[in-house]
Structures are given as structure tokens and as C-alpha cells.
Amino acid sequence: MKKLLVISSLIFVPLLLVSFITRESASQANRLRKIYSQHPSQWPAPFVDDNVKWTELGLIPPSPIENQKDSLQNIIALGKALFFDPRLSSSGKISCATCHDPALHWTDKKEKSIGHEGATTQRNAPTILNSWVYHKLFWDGRARDLQDQAFGPIESESEMNSEMPDVIRTIRKIKGYREFFEKAFGKNEINPDRMTEAIAVFENTIVSNKSKFDRFLEGNKKALSNSELRGLHLFRTKARCMNCHHGALMTDNQFHNIGTAGADVGLYKVTHADADSGKFKTPSLREVMHTGPWLHDGSLKHIEAVIERLNEPAMNSQISHLIRPLHLNKNEKKDLISFLIAISAPAPHFEKPVLPQ
Ligand code: HEC
Numbered sequence: 001m002k003k004l005l006v007i008s009s010l011i012f013v014p015l016l017l018v019s020f021i022t023r024e025s026a027s028q029a030n031r032l033r034k035i036y037s038q039h040p041s042q043w044p045a046p047f048v049d050d051n052v053k054w055t056e057l058g059l060i061p062p063s064p065i066e067n068q069k070d071s072l073q074n075i076i077a078l079g080k081a082l083f084f085d086p087r088l089s090s091s092g093k094i095s096c097a098t099c100h101d102p103a104l105h106w107t108d109k110k111e112k113s114i115g116h117e118g119a120t121t122q123r124n125a126p127t128i129l130n131s132w133v134y135h136k137l138f139w140d141g142r143a144r145d146l147q148d149q150a151f152g153p154i155e156s157e158s159e160m161n162s163e164m165p166d167v168i169r170t171i172r173k174i175k176g177y178r179e180f181f182e183k184a185f186g187k188n189e190i191n192p193d194r195m196t197e198a199i200a201v202f203e204n205t206i207v208s209n210k211s212k213f214d215r216f217l218e219g220n221k222k223a224l225s226n227s228e229l230r231g232l233h234l235f236r237t238k239a240r241c242m243n244c245h246h247g248a249l250m251t252d253n254q255f256h257n258i259g260t261a262g263a264d265v266g267l268y269k270v271t272h273a274d275a276d277s278g279k280f281k282t283p284s285l286r287e288v289m290h291t292g293p294w295l296h297d298g299s300l301k302h303i304e305a306v307i308e309r310l311n312e313p314a315m316n317s318q319i320s321h322l323i324r325p326l327h328l329n330k331n332e333k334k335d336l337i338s339f340l341i342a343i344s345a346p347a348p349h350f351e352k353p354v355l356p357q
């Protein structure tokens with residue numbers, strides 16, 4: 001009899017506990033659903049440090065050219081052709097889209113990219129989705145805008161390995177391009193400024209599709225699962241992500257050392273200030289589940305590893321004071337990842353251009 005009691009309690013007590021915990025977390029999710037169904041201005045304050053100027057998460061605002069799309073359509077068409085045109089590279093084989101592939105959410109899914117004659121780049125290729133949001137481009141911020149950025153890969157030895165004068169000469173010889181430039185700029189003169197301007201304008205049209213989180217923000221209260229809701233709350237509170245990944249695009253447009261630098265000095269390369277060593281641009285987390293492997297060097301292949309790194313950061317004097325041990329438990333880590341999935345949208349349909357001849 002006693003034995004039976006022991007055995008049954010061995011079974012029932014854990015069962016009860018499990019059902020209690022499940023119910024507890026479901027009722028927590030219900031509470032959160034009520035809170036987060038309100039307008040974001042009513043959401044609980046995020047856990048951010050005093051000196052952090054944060055903005056609330058929200059729907060992605062229209063890109064700067066959204067309501068000029070009609071008047072810019074010929075420039076957009078030109079930029080799109082150039083973006084997909086391997087004739088911009090010295091080998092004639094590599095286009096921007098080689099490493100920023102629309103079918104792969106405008107990245108290449110590689111740790112480092114493969115460019116000219118199989119050379120590997122030093123860093124991981126970010127997606128160009130929503131890249132209009134950045135005040136500075138590249139992991140180390142060395143380009144001041146999208147147009148400035150576009151010169152980089154064309155001339156980079158490990159990417160397209162061209163010289164601008166050669167590219168211009170090649171493009172000028174293509175009759176179709178003369179017509180494209182005429183339509184876009186009213187003049188058929190082809191020069192580097194116009195070329196990079198067109199690429200930049202085109203890139204401004206590459207924006208995210210709606211994610212589950214967006215549908216939730218638009219008022220569909222069921223768009224987020226319980227786990228995703230708990231993840232949203234953790235993201236804004238205990239996990240401290242909002243200290244850097246805030247605003248609609250989940251980037252503060254700043255540079256931080258979060259202990260991931262490895263051999264790369266990051267922002268230091270641009271500013272030569274010791275304090276900037278190992279700092280990288282805070283990437284937008286929109287689409288994050290599609291942009292792995294992660295970090296500037298593509299060194300983390302599993303999102304769990306990224307969360308683990310943030311949960312138990314390697315502390316040293318160079319690391320941002322915003323980074324600290326988070327003490328997230330297993331379920332909290334899972335919920336946080338659920339939220340990252342909910343902010344990653346399916347790729348919109350995209351039609352590649354027919355290249356001018
Ligand atoms: C060989 C692969 C490769 C090619 C080709 C390539 N890129 Fe990239 N792109 C990268 C890598 C790698 C980075 C990150 C480099 C860094 O931060 O130092 C990058 C960064 C960028 C960024 C900055 C994004 C951000 O969040 O800061 C933009 C925009 C971009 N590329 C557009 C282009 C355009 C336009 C072209 C064609 C003219 C192009 N890329 C060609 C690999 C490539």
C-alpha cells in the first residue's frame with residue numbers, strides 16, 4: 001500500500017506540477033495578450049538603461065521613395081537591371097544579386113560570401129531588405145548612404161573586382177543601357193554617379209513583407225501564439241534587447257561591442273578611436289531568421305547560439321555596458337526565438353529583370 005502511494009505520488013506530483021506550470025504560462029500569455037493588444041503607447045515600459053534613447057517597436061514605415069515610385073519608375077528599372085547585371089564585374093560573372101539573392105531574402109546564406117574568382121569576403125553579407133533605414137552602411141559603417149555604398153562592391157577585389165572606368169566603358173557599349181539612362185535621367189550619358197544613384201533608388205524599393213508581428217500590430221489579436229507573445233514581452237523586458245534593437249526596424253543605428261569581434265576591429269577601422277574597437281552596427285532584426293548564419297562574420301549557424309551568447313556574454317572591459325548576463329531559462333530562450341520567427345516574414349514575389357542588350 002505504502003509502495004503504491006509512493007509510486008503514484010511519483011507519477012502524479014510531477015504531472016500536477018507540469019499541468020500547473022502549463023496553465024500558469026498560458027494565463028501569463030492571456031495577461032500579456034490583453035496588455036499587448038492595446039496601442040503600443042500603452043505597453044509596459046521596456047527594460048532599457050537610463051541613457052538609452054529608445055523608440056517603441058511598430059509597423060515598418062514606408063520607405064523614403066514609397067510615394068514617388070511612379071515618378072521614379074524608370075530610375076528604379078535601371079537600378080534593378082544594374083543590380084542583376086554580372087557585366088559590372090571584371091569576370092562578367094558576378095552581380096550584386098550573387099550575394100544579395102532575392103530568393104534568399106536578399107542575402108546568400110553563406111558564412112562569408114564568394115566573389116571574384118572564388119575569393120571570400122571578410123564579412124557576412126547582410127540582407128539589403130529595409131536597408132534604407134540605416135544612417136550608415138556596412139557592418140563598420142564605412143559608407144554614408146546606399147549610393148556611396150554601391151561603389152564598394154564594384155571595386156572590391158574580393159567581390160566584383162572592377163574599376164569604375166572599365167565598368168562605365170562596358171555599360172556605355174550596351175545599346176539597351178543608353179536607352180535606360182535616357183529614360184531614367186533624360187540624358188543618355190552614363191556616369192558612375194547616375195549608376196550608383198539608380199542602384200540606391202532601386203534598393204529603396206526592397207522592403208519587408210508583412211510578418212505575423214505586423215498583423216498583430218494591425219489589430220489581429222490572434223496573429224501571435226502564446227510563446228511568441230511571451231517572446232515579445234521578454235524582448236522588451238528581461239532580455240534587454242530593446243536597449244539596442246528598438247524602433248520599427250529594431251535597430252538603434254548605433255555601433256556596439258557585444259563581445260563578438262574576434263579578429264575584426266569593426267568601427268575602429270573607420271574612426272581609429274580605441275573605444276570603437278570591436279563595435280559593429282546593430283543589425284535590424286526584421287527578417288532575422290532568414291539572414292543566418294549570423295553576426296558580422298557569419299560565425300554562428302544556429303539562432304540558439306546567438307541567444308546563448310547574449311544570455312551569457314563573455315564579459316571584458318571593451319564590451320558595452322548595455323550587455324550583461326540575462327539569466328534566461330530554457331523556456332524563456334525558446335519564447336524569445338519564437339518572437340524572432342514572428343518578425344521574419346515570407347519573401348514577397350520578385351521578378352528578376354530582363355537585362356538590356
Ligand atoms: C561577393 C559578394 C557580394 C557582392 C557581389 C555584393 N555584395 Fe553587398 N555586401 C557583401 C558583404 C560581405 C557585405 C558586408 C561587408 C561589410 O560590412 O564589410 C555587403 C554589404 C552590402 C550593403 C550594406 C548593408 C548594410 O546593412 O550595411 C549593401 C547595401 C550592399 N552590400 C549592396 C550591394 C550592391 C548594390 C552590390 C552590387 C553593386 C553588392 N552589394 C555586391 C557581399 C556582396
Ligand code: HEC
Pocket residue numbers: 235239240241242243244245255256257258260261280281282283285288291293294295296297306310320322323336
Ligand atoms: C548593446 C546592444 C545590443 C543588445 C542589448 C542586443 N544586441 Fe543584438 N546585436 C547588436 C550588435 C551590435 C550586433 C552585431 C554584432 C556582430 O555582428 O558581431 C547584434 C547582432 C544580433 C543578432 C545577429 C543578427 C544578424 O543579422 O547577424 C541577433 C539575432 C541579435 N543581435 C538579437 C538580439 C537579441 C534577441 C537581443 C536581446 C536578448 C539582443 N540582440 C541584444 C547589439 C545588441
